[in-house]
Amino acid sequence: MTISQIGEFGLIQRVVQKLEMGPTCLLGPGDDAAVVVAPDSRIVASTDVLVEGRHFRRDWSSGADVGHRAAAANLADIAAMGAAPTALLVGLCAPPDLEVAWAEELAGGLSAEAGRVGASVVGGDMSASPTLVIAVTALGDLRGNRPVVRSGARPGDVVALAGRIGYAAAGYTVLSRGFRTPKLLVEAFRRPEVPYSAGLAAARIGATAMVDVSDGLLQDLGHIAAASAVAIDVTASAFDVPSQMRDAASALGVDPYAWVLAGGDDHALAATFPPDVDLPSYWRRIGTVTEGAPEVTVDGKPFTGRTGWDHFR
């Protein structure tokens, strides 16, 4: 059954049934707008668009996978401000021949991922479109925390990372070469495991800057370096490369550190902390902030290419 067979209102009815409203939702789908709690009196908000063929492929990921990924990418932005996600709003632009079941799975994936952090899909919109596009907006509450922006890193600060890194990029490479395993890597691409609570914890223990690693660690640390006018040096030995990633890299002729340092889609969190910080175990030290021109180096040497680990070794 396709969307064109049941129409917009039929589709909305089915999709809304896949959504579970949590306590942050005061008024859910069905009115002109939703109403969401904002106890802090400041709201954190971020939007991401996902375009088929560019951000996801239906032959690589199920509707539920795409829902999880779309939600995760947005919720990670909220976590990276040191806030607790409260709500998602979703705009779905879909070709009329899209299977209704796919849209239902998408809604289920979005709702399930939001539910992991106590957030809900509170509203949305739908339209026919030649291109399948999913636009997600995430809202969050600061819970009294100062928002952790990109511009607060200071020379002497510790650089730390929470969450997995390189897994999703490895999974993407595996899929793009036509393989479906190793499952660890492929699943990491399909459904990133975002360390949501590490964002809130970082704000509480005094993170000076934080960023969601969506474009690759070095590039995203570069945003902190630029905004804070500092230099950042990363220590390559700080990263564990699991055996499955090492084996896949070897089989595909790729340097695994290219995935780790330049791959983005895990939505890990990277942050800077004062040097005397007592880091919880899920934040691991990966480098230091120094004075100097705003650049990011690895073991003291510049990184010169997108996947060019060889270039700076």
Next chain:
Amino acid sequence: MTISQIGEFGLIQRVVQKLEMGPTCLLGPGDDAAVVVAPDSRIVASTDVLVEGRHFRRDWSSGADVGHRAAAANLADIAAMGAAPTALLVGLCAPPDLEVAWAEELAGGLSAEAGRVGASVVGGDMSASPTLVIAVTALGDLRGNRPVVRSGARPGDVVALAGRIGYAAAGYTVLSRGFRTPKLLVEAFRRPEVPYSAGLAAARIGATAMVDVSDGLLQDLGHIAAASAVAIDVTASAFDVPSQMRDAASALGVDPYAWVLAGGDDHALAATFPPDVDLPSYWRRIGTVTEGAPEVTVDGKPFTGRTGWDHFR
């Protein structure tokens, strides 16, 4: 100059320069997420997607026009809850050959329309896409008001309308027949004039239900009738049909009441009020709420077609 020539970051830099941040914006574009004031401790949020060829045409509307319309459609949803708009977030999916100037105009239009109500475009995202899609999320603050939902209308209530109606639908018909005048109607389609403050005022004087008229007055009143389990009767003589609309209708062989009663894109606000309400002049009475099956009639008779004024006369 096209988007592909300057890239995503070049485009973001140019577009952000077109945005003006007002006092509701605590942290604007450039970080993982924006931060917006929410003094009421409840946030009202709504998303609309606009797809080229479906919601707008570049040969009918300038980039600035589309920006105004996209913002207005979303801000009207916030006003229809009885809230004050605070922020917009915008996802832009654009073909690489889109002119940069068009995107800049779009941003300028979005920002200018938001500025009319003291809101700001606080964040967004961009991606390449074969189809031009604009996804807008609007946020608003209830300022201590109870949210005005669709389900609160009661038999005996007065039905009232704020804002113009039929103008945008008439402008759309004029444009779709290849004309560019009358300017009054064409401009009403390009840049709707939404009675934003009437929404907040309605909440304060006790509106029992309210809706943004986006799909046509009778259809949108039908949402109130269904949600409130009441019948609504509209009085045709309550509507002024301006001479330019009457003349255009006559020239095009259309019944102007089809535009007024079934045309949506003006984003007027329709609401119900207790019978003893003292309505301000910009809310005009157009009908009554009665007991009965949830339907909307005109002068006591059913409306049977989308543009079928003749069918129920």
